[in-house]
Amino acid sequence: FYLNLAGKRATALALARCGAKVVAVTRTQADLNSLVEECASITPLCVDLADWGATEATLQDVGPIDLLVNNAACASLQPFLEVTPDQFDQLFSVNVKAALHVAQIVARGMKARGSKGSIVNVSSQASQCALRDHAVYCTTKAALDMLTKVMALELGPHQIRVNSVNPTVVMTEMGRLGWSNPEKAHTMMSRIPLGHFAEVEDVVNSILFLLSEKSNMTNGVCLPVDGGFLAC
Structure with a gap:
């Protein structure tokens, strides 16, 4: 479960409203154009994060960055016995390798400046529950999740929290479409004590908390935004 475009957009706009100077990175120029039309202060960068070079x-020339949200993700579903090498490599390149690489670039700058920083990786309850x-x-x-913890261990001494x-399930437009079948939705929702899926704002607000000084002593945490699903 991930935020997809709607969630990424909402996160960028929320940060801009909080006064942050936002640099939005994605591989689709049209999405960046529409984002800048909605908030002209956002700096757009178009690149496929799966491409290391x-x-x-x-x-490399982006100005000093103190806060990072790693929210690039893709999903391709196959039964275990039908997983192909290409599908495996694609998901790991975007969901893990890209997060590691972008965080390396940003954290090196934080360390060189001696400034505090905060990094939030957007994961999923699927990291802890087989589906x-x-x-x-x-x-x-x-x-x-494990990368998050190792980053917290190694970057913490430099006052960089991760x-x-x-x-x-997040109720984006795609989420509503994908979980519109009542029987399918009930199977998942019945395991959530609060009895409903997450809204985009629920995830965005959690990201804002982890980026902010209000979470100054929170480091290496994988924060469920799941209404109690993983707790039960």
Whole structure:
């Protein structure tokens, strides 16, 4: 479960409203154009984060960054016995490798400046709960959670905090479409004590908390935004 375009857009706009100077990075220029039309203060950068060299070239001259949200993700569902090498590599390149690479670039700058920083990786409840046909997706999110913890360990001495948010199903337009079948929705929702899925704002607000000084002592945490799903 991930925020997709609607969630990424909402996160960028929320940060801009809070006064942050936002640099939005995605591979689709049309999405960036519409985002800038809605908020002209946002700086757009178009690059495929799965491309290591292109990412390095695009981000190397970006100004000092103190806050980072790693929210690039893709999902391709296959039964375990039908997973192909290409599908495996694609999901790991975007969901894990890209997050590691962008965080390296940003954290090096934070360390060089001696400034405090905060990084939030957008993970999923799927990192901790097996889901049918999600073998590779679940595995990438589990890897992202452990990457979060190792980053917290190694970057903490430089006063750079690293945490993740782990949402359940999020009611974006795609989420509503994908979970519109009452029987399918009930199977998942019946395991959520609060009895409903997450809204985009629930995840965005958690991200804002982890980025802010209000979470100054929170480091290495994988924060469920799931209404109690993982707790039960």
